[in-house]
Amino acid sequence: METAAADDSSPKWKVSKAGDGDIAMALFNSPSEIHEPIDPTEEKKLVRKIDLMILPYLAICYVFFYVDKTTLSYAAIFGIRDDLKLVGTEYSWLSSIFYFGFLAWALPTNLLLQRLPVGRYLGANIFMWGVFLMLQAVAHNFASLAALRAFAGAAEACSDPAFLLVTSMWYTRRQQPIRIGLWYTANGFGIALGGLLGFGIGNIKGALPSWKLEFLIIGALCCIWGVVMFIFLPDSPVTAKGLSQREKRIAVERLRENQTGVENKHFKPYQVRDAFSDIKLYLFFFLGVVGNIPNGGISNFGTLIIKGFGFSTLVTTLMQIPYGCIIAISILTCVFLNDYMARNGRQTRCFFILLFLCPNIAGSFGLRFLAADNKAGRLVCYYLTGPYNAAFVMILSMSTANTAGHTKKVVTNAVLFLGYCTGNIAGPFFYKTAQAPRYQLGIWSMIVSHLLEVCAIIALRFVLSRENKRRDRIQSQMAGGLDGRDLDATAFSDMTDRENLNFRYIY
Secondary structure, eight states: OBOOOSSTTSOOOBOOTTSOOOGGGGGOSSGGGGGOOOOHHHHHHHHHHHHHHHHHHHHHHHHHHHHHHHHHHHHHHTTHHHHTTOOTTHHHHHHHHHHHHHHHHHHHHHHHHHHSOHHHHHHHHHHHHHHHHHHGGGOOSHHHHHHHHHHHHHHHTTHHHHHHHHHHHHSOTTTHHHHHHHHHHHHHHHHHHHHHHHHHHHTOOSSSOHHHHHHHHHHHHHHHHHHHHHHHSOSOTTTOTTSOHHHHHHHHHTTGGGOSOSOOOSOOHHHHHHHHTOHHHHHHHHHHHHHHHHHHHHHHHHHHHHHTTTOOHHHHHHTHHHHHHHHHHHHHHHHHHHHHHHHTTOOOHHHHHHHHHHHHHHHHHHHHHSOTTOHHHHHHHHHHTTTHHHHHHHHHHHHHHTOOSHHHHHHHHHHHHHHHHHHHHHGGGGSOGGGTTTOHHHHHHHHHHHHHHHHHHHHHHHHHHHHHHHHHHHHHTSTTTGGGOOHHHHTTOOOOTTTOTTOOOOO
């Protein structure tokens, strides 16, 4: 289980059961080389350079993702339901069918992410997603629009898993929550931008109805950004054209303590078995479901809820802007507070998830029980449902930080987003047309989902904490104890987190 080093006397790499390690090994001849002296100033400069190489592309992309998720919601208030003669639950089905396409393609697209260059594959999918969005403008009935939304969902299926892979390739586990938070914050800006675009498009007086212009304009912008991503987003630190050889080595050496590696293009069946025998996989799936039942409802019925408070159509679009800003502020507050605690050696990710679920639970109860004529109070409660996005960011950071082995990572990401799809599919169906605009069943679905999420987070923290203590106990009894662990030999082993005894979980 060892690869050849520079010579027989050099320290050896340890690798996974499949007999190969991470692509990062290509930059070093042996583990002894990954202790090359690094000037802290030089490292900080490199991290800033990496941030500029990675984060703007992911953030702008995420703006478009959330603008897209609200296009149908804006199309609803611009008259698409009347123009296409949508009846009964057909609008709810249009909300959910997007995630059926996402669900169907989630596992295949994650496996392709392992085999293909991440940056180019992501760019190509974003381009196709924009094409399918533009085509929705020519839909003439429920069936044609449903088919196009399913294809758009399939094209977007690689987005979040690819973003998590990219983040884990470039950043230490302590840095990951802030970086995930920074690109996920664009979620909030996407809502705000969607409101501005909706307002602007709603004021265009032309031959085409406003809902068609919504699809055409936003779809065209997505196509352009897909081309930009395809050309400029680097695939990994090992192959990035914008880095010198020394910068590549520093970028990779920083990840040594992660024990999760950078990338491995070989599919390893034993890591699939490892993933499906790991309780974390099922907890992350469950969190994906209960964390996104509220999202599936709010993202598609949020504008209808606000319009039910008595606002006009165009004012309704503008009222989404504060909601988006609250989401952005919540995410940034959460990740930076967590980073402060992590720098002081505290394990607080689960605690911050629970903390940022509290406003959502309070807001959901307010929407359910406040009187219908208390419009100001109900609007505040609606805005309080935004911080759940900060909690989901922390869940994503826990998934990528606590999974090692590249095949296991892509499988775990796929299963997490299968749960994400399931929640978003189910969410809109709790919002019954007959209950508009209060949607009592839909609000109850938010309350129950968040309470179940609290239980799952407590269980996850218990599982991870117990396993860390078990590993500490075992290694403290081995030769050299905890301080004598050979972290270098396993740093780029492409072992799974359960296979690598040096791995420690973050919770």
